[in-house]
Amino acid sequence: MIGRINHIAIAVPDVEKAALHWRDVLGADVSTVESLPEHGVRIVFVNAPNGKVELMEPLGETSPIAMFLQRNPDGGMHHICYEVSDITAACDHLTAKGARVLGNGTPKKGAHGNPVLFLHPKDFNGTLIELEEVR
Amino acid sequence: MIGRINHIAIAVPDVEKAALHWRDVLGADVSTVESLPEHGVRIVFVNAPNGKVELMEPLGETSPIAMFLQRNPDGGMHHICYEVSDITAACDHLTAKGARVLGNGTPKKGAHGNPVLFLHPKDFNGTLIELEEVR
Numbered sequence: 317m318i319g320r321i322n323h324i325a326i327a328v329p330d331v332e333k334a335a336l337h338w339r340d341v342l343g344a345d346v347s348t349v350e351s352l353p354e355h356g357v358r359i360v361f362v363n364a365p366n367g368k369v370e371l372m373e374p375l376g377e378t379s380p381i382a383m384f385l386q387r388n389p390d391g392g393m394h395h396i397c398y399e400v401s402d403i404t405a406a407c408d409h410l411t412a413k414g415a416r417v418l419g420n421g422t423p424k425k426g427a428h429g430n431p432v433l434f435l436h437p438k439d440f441n442g443t444l445i446e447l448e449e450v451r
Numbered sequence: 452m453i454g455r456i457n458h459i460a461i462a463v464p465d466v467e468k469a470a471l472h473w474r475d476v477l478g479a480d481v482s483t484v485e486s487l488p489e490h491g492v493r494i495v496f497v498n499a500p501n502g503k504v505e506l507m508e509p510l511g512e513t514s515p516i517a518m519f520l521q522r523n524p525d526g527g528m529h530h531i532c533y534e535v536s537d538i539t540a541a542c543d544h545l546t547a548k549g550a551r552v553l554g555n556g557t558p559k560k561g562a563h564g565n566p567v568l569f570l571h572p573k574d575f576n577g578t579l580i581e582l583e584e585v586r
Contacts, residue, residue, distance in 0.1 A: 317478025321499045324459055324531060328576040337575070341548045342533075343452025364533065366455045366501045371576070391576030393528035396459060398477075398499065413476045440472070441463040441506070441526030 331373035395444035403449035466508035530579035538584035
């Protein structure tokens with residue numbers, strides 16, 4: 317079911333500062349900053365030949381990563397996103413297998429405009445897994 | 452400097468159980484278990500078309516991930532590994548930029564037989580970064 321690794325997300329307290337640091341110290345190829353107010357984050361892509369890391373800073377009072385940064389003020393690895401070809405079929409399969417889909421249990425529009433869902437980290441070894449439909 | 456994402460490592464308390472779960476629930480392509488006693492881990496690869504996740508269980512009393520699992524008994528995302536073409540040059544550059552290389556500050560032989568180093572997570576937003584030389 318799961319396909320390509322779409323991205324690995326890292327929460328950071330200051331995305332400009334983090335992007336400059338990754339660029340200057342690691343020699344990383346970093347994008348400009350994008351604000352996604354409807355998703356409560358400001359992000360920078362760290363592009364590698366075979367995938368990307370997303371550095372995410374909380375945006376707004378209801379940011380979904382605000383609590384994570386309260387617990388981890390320096391930041392930290394937040395989630396891994398896999399692509400699936402049919403998110404409705406994936407959701408049905410996962411639910412039938414007993415995995416818990418966060419929120420109301422159905423896919424919603426993600427940061428890249430595609431339908432996404434997040435799986436409960438307790439069901440996957442403490443790892444938050446996002447599935448994104450990429451047709 | 453950093454090149455391909457070589458793997459994302461997830462610490463788990465029971466690698467057989469985790470592998471079966473990732474296979475059955477996520478439909479993941481998982482390898483058989485490999486024991487790496489000299490590195491203190493038992494691992495399973497979760498193969499995706501563009502990269503891999505390594506599920507790691509502690510092996511032995513001095514496993515480098517034992518403390519992580521004490522703090523996170525369910526497991527969790529442990530590190531991200533990038534490939535570099537020349538680890539000595541990378542190490543020199545990183546040290547000159549003030550980044551801290553864990554251990555004695557020099558590369559050592561990693562789990563795949565290539566020279567590796569780990570960077571202090573405090574220097575990279577709470578994220579443990581491994582660099583592996585792949586020529």
